[in-house]
Amino acid sequence: MRSIGSGAANLDGGVAMATTWQPTTLVQCISIDPWLTYPGCDEPGGCHDLTLGRIYQLLAIEADGAFYRINDDSGDDFLYPASHFRVV
Numbered sequence: 001m002r003s004i005g006s007g008a009a010n011l012d013g014g015v016a017m018a019t020t021w022q023p024t025t026l027v028q029c030i031s032i033d034p035w036l037t038y039p040g041c042d043e044p045g046g047c048h049d050l051t052l053g054r055i056y057q058l059l060a061i062e063a064d065g066a067f068y069r070i071n072d073d074s075g076d077d078f079l080y081p082a083s084h085f086r087v088v
Helices: none
Strands: 007-009 015-017 026-029 055-062 067-071 077-081 085-087
Touching: 055 085
Parallel strands: none
Antiparallel strands: 007 015, 026 055, 026 085, 055 067, 067 077
16 A cells, blocks of 8 residues: 655644545545636636535545545546545
């Protein structure tokens, strides 16, 4: 099993772990606000295949925890900002 995460020292000298991926990690979509825009695109996007409040299986954590790879409503896996989800 492979886990991805980074530790950060907390105030009492211990180590607080960032979200760590495990095969059964589930996340809930808490935002569908557009986060991706590019020139020539008429509508900002990046989250049109997510359902607010839906639970998704976390496939991987990438870019030092900034993005989650999940299978969205289209059935394909894509990267989404970690800030758009909460671990359940």
